[in-house]
Amino acid sequence: xxxxxxxxxxxxxxxxxxxxxxxxxxxxxxxxxxxxxxxxxxxxxxxxxxxxxxxxxxxxxxxxxxxxxxxxxxxxxxxxxxxxxxxxxxxxxxxxxxxxxxxxxxxxxxxxxxxxxxxxxxxxxxxxxxxxxxxxxxxxxxxxxxxxxxxxxxxxxxxxxxxxxxxxxxxxxxxxxxxxxxxxxxxxxxxxxxxxxxxxxxxxxxxxxxxxxxxxxxxxxxxxxxxxxxxxxxxxxxxxxxxxxxxxxxxxxxxxxxxxxxxxxxxxxxxxxxxxxxxxxxxxxxxxxxxxxxxxxxxxxxxxxxxxxxxxxxxxxxxxxxxxxxxxxxxxxxxxxxxxxxxxxxx
Numbered sequence: 001x002x003x004x005x006x007x008x009x010x011x012x013x014x015x016x017x018x019x020x021x022x023x024x025x026x027x028x029x030x031x032x033x034x035x036x037x038x039x040x041x042x043x044x045x046x047x048x049x050x051x052x053x054x055x056x057x058x059x060x061x062x063x064x065x066x067x068x069x070x071x072x073x074x075x076x077x078x079x080x081x082x083x084x085x086x087x088x089x090x091x092x093x094x095x096x097x098x099x100x101x102x103x104x105x106x107x108x109x110x111x112x113x114x115x116x117x118x119x120x121x122x123x124x125x126x127x128x129x130x131x132x133x134x135x136x137x138x139x140x141x142x143x144x145x146x147x148x149x150x151x152x153x154x155x156x157x158x159x160x161x162x163x164x165x166x167x168x169x170x171x172x173x174x175x176x177x178x179x180x181x182x183x184x185x186x187x188x189x190x191x192x193x194x195x196x197x198x199x200x201x202x203x204x205x206x207x208x209x210x211x212x213x214x215x216x217x218x219x220x221x222x223x224x225x226x227x228x229x230x231x232x233x234x235x236x237x238x239x240x241x242x243x244x245x246x247x248x249x250x251x252x253x254x255x256x257x258x259x260x261x262x263x264x265x266x267x268x269x270x271x272x273x274x275x276x277x278x279x280x281x282x283x284x285x286x287x288x289x290x291x292x293x294x295x296x297x298x299x300x301x302x303x304x305x306x307x308x309x310x311x312x313x314x315x316x317x318x319x320x321x322x323x324x325x326x327x328x329x330x331x332x333x334x335x336x337x338x339x340x341x342x343x344x345x346x347x
Contacts, residue, residue: 015036015070016069016070017070018032018075018341019033019071019074019075020032020033020039020042020075020333020336020337020340021060021074021075021076021333021336022077022118022330022332022333023050023056024079024115024152025089025090025091026049026051026151026207026290027049027050028047028048028049028050028053028059029045029048030045030046030059030063031043031337032044032045032067032069033340035072038341039125039334039335039337039338040334042333044067050089050094051092055095055096056076056094056101057100057101057104060104060105071106071107072344073110073111073340073343073344074101074107074109074110074111075112075336075337075339075340076101076110076111076113076336077113077115077116077117077335078096078112078113078115079115079152079155080115081114081172082112082113082114085097085112086098087114091152091153091208098112109340109343111336113170113335113339114170114171115155115332116149116155116156116170116288116332117157117168117169117170117335118332118339119149119157119331119332119335120157120335121168121334121336121339122330122331122333122338123147123159124159125338126326130326130328130331131324131325131327132324132327133323133324133325134299134300134304134305134323135305135319135321136322137284137319137322137323138322139322141283142283143280143281143282143283143284144159144161144279144282144283145158145281145283145284145286146158146281146284148287148289149289150206150289150292151206151288151290151291152206152208152290153207154200154205154209154271154289156275157170158279159283161283168335174201176200177198177200177201178192178199178201178204178267181270181310184221184263185267187216187221188212188263191216191220192204192212195212201271205267206291207238207240207291209264210239210243210261211239211240211243213260213263213264214257217259217260217263218256223255223256224254225254225256226256228252229256243257244261244295247261261298262298265295265298265303265304265307266304266307267307269303269305269307270310272285272287272307272308273307273309276311276321277318280317281321282320284322284323284324285324286325287323287324287325287326288326288331288332293325296325305323
């Protein structure tokens with residue numbers, strides 16, 4: 001864990017600060033920001049394994065231990081729907097309350113945002129170096145923007161232009177029904193319907209969904225699982241990482257892992273195209289989350305964009321939409337921090 005020292009302002013007093021966080025099913029990132037600086041300049045930053053803690057309060061307490069700054073407020077992007085100042089994390093047994101956190105911090109200015117809304121808020125803060133463009137398209141400078149983020153789960157959000165700036169909107173679109181497009185995907189749906197009450201896109205188009213595809217191809221499609229790979233997966237803390245890395249390893253790859261990731265990319269492309277039709281994001285489509293930056297070569301080989309554009313009579317419309325991969329994995333933190341700094345300055 002990083003060690004911190006107290007920070008003093010220019011007048012000799014303790015710095016006034018905002019604590020911001022990106023709260024995910026796998027990890028929680030917290031950072032401290034001076035109210036005099038912007039959301040891309042954290043004073044302190046640390047990452048925590050989410051599942052190792054009973055709740056966000058425990059992580060915040062550990063992060064702030066020994067910190068002398070005056071905390072004026074907090075803003076957290078959380079992986080789950082936010083209703084009336086509270087949120088239940090989708091892939092963790094946590095409930096987060098702005099009132100509880102505020103009581104702990106001694107401030108009433110605690111803001112909870114859906115994590116994808118926070119990502120969307122961070123997009124206007126990004127630079128060209130933060131992005132990898134898959135399709136230049138024909139961008140509309142004030143057109144809507146869409147965000148799709150395969151990480152531990154599958155998040156979706158969007159931005160609309162109000163004449164002065166972009167406004168971010170949350171959604172839970174990743175939990176919409178998975179719609180197969182061919183015989184193999186229909187088989188995948190049938191296989192998963194025996195295991196889950198509801199088969200959403202998140203079940204097949206996220207880090208937690210990759211092992212589902214792998215199991216289907218092994219169990220139903222009879223793709224061979226090498227003994228060495230079975231042993232590796234049995235020992236792996238996260239089978240998704242092992243499957244992805246094996247698919248990308250030129251020396252120790254296997255057809256099962258390659259086809260798993262290819263199917264994942266095809267489904268991600270199809271759902272990206274679905275989002276494009278629903279939102280008409282002429283300002284651009286942004287792939288966020290932990291997976292896209294790690295599989296750039298797979299996203300660039302043509303299959304992803306082909307699946308996104310395979311929309312019949314509206315294929316040409318989707319073709320014109322810019323598509324970018326967000327390389328800066330702190331975009332959600334940047335968005336939450338920007339939201340929090342703006343609100344504590346204006347109130």
